[in-house]
Amino acid sequence: MSRIVRIIALLVSVSLFLAACGTPTATSPTTGSTSPSLEGGAIVVKGSDTMVNLASAWAEDYMIERQNVRITVSGGGSGIGIAAFLNKTADICNNSRPLAQEELDKAKAAGLEPVSIVVAKDGVSVVVHPSNPIGELSMEQLAAIFGGKITNWKELGGADSEIVVLSRDNNSGTYTFFKEHIVQMKDKKAEYGLMVQFLPTSQGIADEVARNPKAIGYVGLGYLSDKQKALAVKTATGSAVLPSVATVLDNSYPVSRPLFCTTNGQPKGVIQDYLAWILSPKGQEIVRSLDFVPIQ
Amino acid sequence: MHSQAIELTSMRESKPLRSRPKRDRERLVRIVLAIAGWMTVVILALIMIMLFVEGLPIFAVTNPFSFLFTSQWFPVSDPPVFGILSLIIGSLMITATALVIAIPLGIGAAAFLAEIAPPPLREAIKPVIELLSGIPSIVLGFVGFLLLAPAIQRIFNLDSGLNGLTAGILLAFMCLPTIVSISEDALSAVPREYKEASLALGATRWQTIYRVLIPAARPGIVASVMLGMGRAIGETMTVLMVSGGRLAIPSFITDPMSAMTARIAIEINNAVFGGLQYQALFAIGIVLFLITFSINLVADLVLEKQRRRYA
Amino acid sequence: MSPTSGKLEGRRFRSRNATQTAAFIFLSACVLLILVPVLYIIIYIIVNGAGAISWDFLTQLPKQRGLQGGIFSAIVGSFYLMVGVVVFALPVGIMAAIYLHEYARQGPLVRLINLSIVNLAGVPSIIYGLFGLSFFVLMLKMGSSLLAASLTLSCMALPVVVTASREALATVPNSYREGSLALGASRWQTIVRVVLPQAWPGILTGLVLAVSRAAGETAPILITGTAFTAILPTSLFDQFNALPYHLYVVATQIPNMPKSTQWGITLVLLVMVLLFNLTAIILRIRLRAQRKKWGL
Numbered sequence: 001m002s003r004i005v006r007i008i009a010l011l012v013s014v015s016l017f018l019a020a021c022g023t024p025t026a027t028s029p030t031t032g033s034t035s036p037s038l039e040g041g042a043i044v045v046k047g048s049d050t051m052v053n054l055a056s057a058w059a060e061d062y063m064i065e066r067q068n069v070r071i072t073v074s075g076g077g078s079g080i081g082i083a084a085f086l087n088k089t090a091d092i093c094n095n096s097r098p099l100a101q102e103e104l105d106k107a108k109a110a111g112l113e114p115v116s117i118v119v120a121k122d123g124v125s126v127v128v129h130p131s132n133p134i135g136e137l138s139m140e141q142l143a144a145i146f147g148g149k150i151t152n153w154k155e156l157g158g159a160d161s162e163i164v165v166l167s168r169d170n171n172s173g174t175y176t177f178f179k180e181h182i183v184q185m186k187d188k189k190a191e192y193g194l195m196v197q198f199l200p201t202s203q204g205i206a207d208e209v210a211r212n213p214k215a216i217g218y219v220g221l222g223y224l225s226d227k228q229k230a231l232a233v234k235t236a237t238g239s240a241v242l243p244s245v246a247t248v249l250d251n252s253y254p255v256s257r258p259l260f261c262t263t264n265g266q267p268k269g270v271i272q273d274y275l276a277w278i279l280s281p282k283g284q285e286i287v288r289s290l291d292f293v294p295i296q
Numbered sequence: 297m298h299s300q301a302i303e304l305t306s307m308r309e310s311k312p313l314r315s316r317p318k319r320d321r322e323r324l325v326r327i328v329l330a331i332a333g334w335m336t337v338v339i340l341a342l343i344m345i346m347l348f349v350e351g352l353p354i355f356a357v358t359n360p361f362s363f364l365f366t367s368q369w370f371p372v373s374d375p376p377v378f379g380i381l382s383l384i385i386g387s388l389m390i391t392a393t394a395l396v397i398a399i400p401l402g403i404g405a406a407a408f409l410a411e412i413a414p415p416p417l418r419e420a421i422k423p424v425i426e427l428l429s430g431i432p433s434i435v436l437g438f439v440g441f442l443l444l445a446p447a448i449q450r451i452f453n454l455d456s457g458l459n460g461l462t463a464g465i466l467l468a469f470m471c472l473p474t475i476v477s478i479s480e481d482a483l484s485a486v487p488r489e490y491k492e493a494s495l496a497l498g499a500t501r502w503q504t505i506y507r508v509l510i511p512a513a514r515p516g517i518v519a520s521v522m523l524g525m526g527r528a529i530g531e532t533m534t535v536l537m538v539s540g541g542r543l544a545i546p547s548f549i550t551d552p553m554s555a556m557t558a559r560i561a562i563e564i565n566n567a568v569f570g571g572l573q574y575q576a577l578f579a580i581g582i583v584l585f586l587i588t589f590s591i592n593l594v595a596d597l598v599l600e601k602q603r604r605r606y607a
Numbered sequence: 608m609s610p611t612s613g614k615l616e617g618r619r620f621r622s623r624n625a626t627q628t629a630a631f632i633f634l635s636a637c638v639l640l641i642l643v644p645v646l647y648i649i650i651y652i653i654v655n656g657a658g659a660i661s662w663d664f665l666t667q668l669p670k671q672r673g674l675q676g677g678i679f680s681a682i683v684g685s686f687y688l689m690v691g692v693v694v695f696a697l698p699v700g701i702m703a704a705i706y707l708h709e710y711a712r713q714g715p716l717v718r719l720i721n722l723s724i725v726n727l728a729g730v731p732s733i734i735y736g737l738f739g740l741s742f743f744v745l746m747l748k749m750g751s752s753l754l755a756a757s758l759t760l761s762c763m764a765l766p767v768v769v770t771a772s773r774e775a776l777a778t779v780p781n782s783y784r785e786g787s788l789a790l791g792a793s794r795w796q797t798i799v800r801v802v803l804p805q806a807w808p809g810i811l812t813g814l815v816l817a818v819s820r821a822a823g824e825t826a827p828i829l830i831t832g833t834a835f836t837a838i839l840p841t842s843l844f845d846q847f848n849a850l851p852y853h854l855y856v857v858a859t860q861i862p863n864m865p866k867s868t869q870w871g872i873t874l875v876l877l878v879m880v881l882l883f884n885l886t887a888i889i890l891r892i893r894l895r896a897q898r899k900k901w902g903l
Binding site (some may be wrong): 318321325326328329330332333334335336339340342343346347349350386400401402403404405407408409412413421423424425426427428429431432433434435438439440443469472476478494500501502503505506523526527529530531532533537557560561564565569577578581584585588589591592593594596 | 623624626627631632633634635636637640641642644645646648651652698699700702703704705707710711719720722723724725726727728729730731732733734735736737738740741742745746762763765766769793794817820822823824825826829830831851854858859865873876877879880882883884885888
Binding site (some may be wrong): 077078079080082083086087100102103106161162164168169171172175176190194195196197198199200204207208210212214215 | 370371372373441446449455456457458536537540541542543544546552554561564565566567568569571
């Protein structure tokens with residue numbers, strides 16, 4: 001019995017030691033801070049997987065400038081961020097889709113007043129294998145492919161082979177955005193086709209497209225590499241446009257969307273300072289460096 | 297164990313001289329231990345209660361029949377549609393594939409270890425197979441996604457390597473340690489006389505294994521297969537990474553498909569807590585729980601039978 | 608015996624032998640078909656992952672979403688989880704085993720407990736996740752936290768600890784108990800001073816297996832408390848990173864992640880879990896030798 005007690009005591013003391021090691025950044029004196037007059041604090045950020053790279057980079061750089069602020073960022077999806085916001089366990093929610101009516105109702109019931117601001121934009125790129133001869137598709141064609149109406153590359157002028165359609169799963173804001181923007185562009189009741197494969201992560205789609213010549217999928221601009229070919233998208237009126245920071249910024253690329261940070265009421269104190277920093281040139285430069293699109 | 301507990305009890309009762317505080321302490325100890333002893337029952341009951349409390353309300357919106365026997369799954373549409381037939385079929389097809397591979401391999405390996413391998417070889421192989429059960433499912437999923445999926449796509453000339461077959465092969469390896477070790481125990485537990493009698497009658501060793509030992513150990517082997525099946529059907533991360541995630545009812549094992557476990561893991565974090573999607577995912581949990589619960593219950597009964605047979 | 612029948616016997620004998628040889632080859636092939644892929648995977652992971660491993664990799668916090676820096680926060684999180692399992696599941700498990708083996712009388716109630724142990728061991732990990740989410744995270748309001756995840760994993764580990772401890776108690780010869788009781792020790796004293804020390808290696812085996820299982824699980828912690836973060840948890844109510852989850856995110860969500868980093872994390876996780884398993888196996892072999900000594 002004493003042995004058991006000893007083991008537990010040992011483990012707990014090592015844990016406490018590690019926990020003590022974890023704190024210094026948050027509690028150390030603010031000598032290095034550029035604006036020592038400002039209050040410190042802790043900010044919990046949760047939400048969209050699309051934005052989690054971006055939010056972590058922001059937090060990392062902001063914490064270097066303001067050493068008395070501790071920001072924890074985690075992902076999981078827009079939904080989990082909003083849920084955490086509603087449960088008051090997150091100060092800032094990253095959402096890549098606006099709050100749903102159900103969620104707004106819940107917020108009202110919980111006495112919260114969600115305020116969302118746009119912090120960056122994201123272009124959703126449609127990607128295929130580099131060996132695919134097709135270089136551009138119209139939005140109607142995309143709707144037909146992802147709605148399950150077109151199933152062979154031949155119908156689009158490609159090789160005679162099945163189209164392997166890859167989509168993000170419904171845990172992603174991109175899923176909802178692509179559905180509402182593309183799949184339902186003609187018919188508000190339309191759903192993704194039955195043969196669509198839903199992959200839980202964007203990198204999974206990027207990897208599968210990179211090795212499967214029959215595949216088509218969509219990912220955020222940040223996931224593009226030379227292993228996939230991004231398609232130009234043609235609107236009903238305009239010409240075909242390739243996704244890039246520039247084309248999203250000038251609104252000529254049609255499949256783009258805003259990314260939000262949501263707070264309770266108008267942000268105050270350290271949260272306001274953080275959000276202002278995100279919108280400043282420094283914060284927006286990080287947006288650009290991660291292949292998202294700055295808002296100015 | 298049985299007789300010993302009684303023996304000890306009677307021993308205590310035959311000791312009349314014992315101070316009061318000591319007796320009180322013994323009573324307290326007994327109560328604390330009993331609470332700990334009942335903890336597993338409490339947890340199991342809590343699991344069931346939570347699943348039902350959180351999951352059953354969905355049936356006020358979707359009737360149970362269409363929940364189980366239709367295959368439209370649009371949880372975030374307006375209005376949402378919840379039909380899990382394709383998920384049930386997906387889970388069953390992947391599990392069946394895993395078993396088709398794991399049963400012959402597992403029983404064969406168990407027979408080899410129990411009857412053929414010389415002791416030093418057996419002692420060397422058994423730990424390696426046990427190590428297999430230690431490989432985390434996320435590692436197997438990752439390896440499957442990067443190495444096995446492209447190979448399967450090439451070998452079978454498929455549209456996608458992310459499909460039921462790939463998931464089934466990986467799950468076979470997840471349930472093999474269970475099947476091998478319990479089958480091997482069952483084979484080793486067959487009384488020596490059976491084997492000696494068979495060999496004395498002129499049967500070869502193979503005939504003895506095939507005609508005498510395996511039938512005699514059948515309950516244990518069946519139980520091992522059922523426990524392996526329970527493991528396969530409940531496996532999450534591997535299936536999530538390699539099964540392909542198509543929501544249509546699969547017609548063949550090489551189709552991309554979705555499983556109940558993976559669906560829960562993917563969607564639960566994004567569901568509004570207490571909302572319809574959340575309830576529907578818990579309802580999938582109920583279905584999954586009932587399936588694995590009955591598998592385990594039957595396996596336990598079968599194992600009990602085996603134990604009694606050669607007790 | 609006529610010469611013809613002798614010849615016939617011989618032929619049958621030979622074919623019987625041939626069948627046996629074929630069958631034995633099949634059985635050995637079964638073993639090889641299991642061992643070869645397992646060893647291949649392990650060696651592949653070692654070869655591809657070893658390059659990424661360095662002191663910095665193990666002791667630095669991740670930077671830029673794991674693209675730079677190490678995996679320290681994941682290692683620490685996994686360590687905390689293991690401590691949690693030891694702290695919660697070990698005492699309860701041992702006490703339950705003592706109750707079942709030393710105190711409880713056989714009967715329908717004990718049969719019920721046995722049944723619950725067997726069934727608890729077979730409940731899929733994702734169901735434990737759902738349970739942990741609804742019970743610990745939401746109902747008991749622990750939030751998505753280290754505490755909720757540890758308790759969830761402890762529930763999962765409990766049947767393993769109980770079963771192993773019980774078997775270990777059964778290996779202690781009855782004469783030990785009788786001797787101690789005869790010397791006037793109380794029952795509890797007998798258990799603590801005489802029985803438990805003897806059963807210790809067996810209990811430890813079960814504990815090590817339970818801990819290794821907890822360390823490798825992804826699905827339950829994914830739902831109850833883990834987050835992809837470089838910040839170490841400082842309280843039981845913080846979110847935390849853990850090796851399996853870190854691997855999941857790095858393998859599926861981070862764009863352009865070097866393969867060597869992914870395999871490196873896989874290797875660390877695998878080595879950690881397999882070391883635990885190996886320890887358990889060695890303990891068990893020593894235990895078996897001890898049992899033989901006692902003639903059990």
